[in-house]
Amino acid sequence: MNKFMDVLENILMPVADKLNNNRYLTSLRDGFMIALPLIIFGSIFVVIANLPFLDLLIGEEAYAEYQAALAPASAGTLSIMATFVIVGIGYKLTEFYEGEAIYGGVTALAAFLILTPQVLGDVTGVIAAENLGAKGMFLGIFTAFTAAELYRFFTEKDWTIKMPDGVPGAVSRSFSALIPITFTLSIFLMIRIIFSYTPFGDVQNFIYTVVQAPLTALGSGLPATIAAVLLIQIFWFFGLHGQIIVNSVMDPIWYSLATENLAAFQAGEEVPHIVSKQFIDSFIVGMGGSGMTLAVILGIFLIGKSRQMKEIGKIGAPAGIFNVNEPIIFGLPIIMNPIVLLPWLVAPVVVTVITYMAMASGLVPPPTGVIVPWTTPTILNGAIATNSWQGGVLQAFNIVVVFFIWWPFLKILDNQYYESERDDEESTNQSA
Incomplete structure (x- = not known):
């Protein structure tokens, strides 16, 4: 076991270090974090606008007016979430290079809008909301990276307008950014013109057809989801x-799937995807944290007899209810503990399969695309994510499954701690 762990460590540590320090993945992650409060705001109002049985209480006509009144909350946030992510990525990547971050963010957004089709049917000068949401996500990410790099390149070449001393800082910075932004956006305009002569018609259609659609199809499948969960x-x-x-790698795929789910849910259509951001966050991570350690805490209270176990349970329970599990990960401990390696890896995979099959069979509705705050307690979390009581019941069932997977391993660990504590007491009594 130790040799196997050494091999895994030697393979994974360098990979993880490179991923953690990769400027593009870091900017991607932080870009989504910038957009997250806006996304959660929109999700809250989607939940409020679609409360179960409200149409029966107030009537269908009043319910339609009620939904129409609340619709701008999600239309102005969730439906155009790609725009916020683009600004965030451009901002963070430019900030990494110690440039004027705000100009990196707005240049990335402008470049994306230049590439985005501005035709809807026979009407020109109009951008379809779907192109600013799920469909435009991958183009937005690539555009933000490229725009920020071009802006940095032209800035570092010192192709800037330098204002004399005494000019206010805001004005000076604005003129300094003028030439780099002009050159950057001109390149994107040329790209748009070139693609207008291709069979794809525009860059967005090209990216969606060649890159995004295949990746989302792969990411929405059970095998890829199991692989992602195992790596976590x-x-x-x-x-x-x-x-x-x-x-940082999978979020663009999972968010795109979630946005497509949300659009279908709001339109009253069947939700198309089982796997999405909420599938991972609510049914894998949202049960006490990574590894679904709320079930581990339950096991500690039921079978723990050592003082160490009991104290860990007391410390970990309040945080675990809100899906914070660092006290368990570091206190049990889980990190580098070969005794718990098997349940730590197996339980999430089993739950992933159970959850996927329950939703594929129709027993539980798939997540609607509503982003549930990650601190939402288990059962309530699942009910909100699926807009059904079945989601909460599935989470409760999964907790029981995880508990039974962990039970024999927790028993072994608890016995070790108990024997160690008893030996320490005997040594103390003998020395006294």
Whole structure:
């Protein structure tokens, strides 16, 4: 076992280190974090606008007016979430290079809008909301990276307008950014013109057809989801934040799937995807944190007899209710503990399969695309994510499954701690 762990550590640690320090993945992650409060705001109002049975209480006509009144909350946030992510990525990547971050962010957004089709049917000068949301996500990410790099390149070449001393700082910075922004956006304009002569018609259609659609199809499948969940657990086992590492790669796919789900849900259509951001956050991570350690805490209270176990349970329970599990990960401990490696890896995979099959069979509705705050307690979390009581019941069932997977391993660990404590007491009594 030790040799196997050494091999895994030697393979994974360099990979994780490179991923953590990669400027593009870091900017991508932080860009989504900038957009997150806006996304959650829109999600809250989607939940409020679609409260179960409200149409029966107030009537269909009043319910339609009620939904129309609340619709701008999600239309102005969730439906155009790609724009916020683009600004965030451009800002963070430019900030990494110690440039004027705000100009990096707005240049990235302007470049994206130049590439985005501004035709809707026979009407020109109009951008379809879907192109600013899920459909435009991948183009937005690539554009933000490229625009920020071009802006940095032209700035570092010192192709700037330098204002004399005494000019206010805001004015001076604005003129300094003028030439780099002009050159950057001119390149994107040329790209748009070139693509207008291709069979794809525009860059967005090209990216969606060639890159985004295949990747989202792959990411929405069970095998890819299991692989992602396993990697999260493996990285955590070695003391690395597996969620941050894996999510920085998978979030564009999962968010795109979630946005498509939300559009279908709001239109009253069948939700198209089982796997999405909420599938991971609510049914894998949202049960006490990574590894679903709320079930571990439950196991500690039910079978723990050692003082160490009991104290860990007391410390970990309040945080675990709100999906914070660092007290368990570092206190049990889970990190680098070979006794718990098997349940730590197996339980999330089993729950992923159970959840996927329950939703695929129709027993539980798939997540609607509403972003549930990650601190929302289990059961309530699942009910909100799926807009159904079945989601909460599925979470409760999964907790029981995880508990039974962990039970024999917790028993072994608890017995070790108990024997160690008893030996210490005997040594203390003998010395006294």
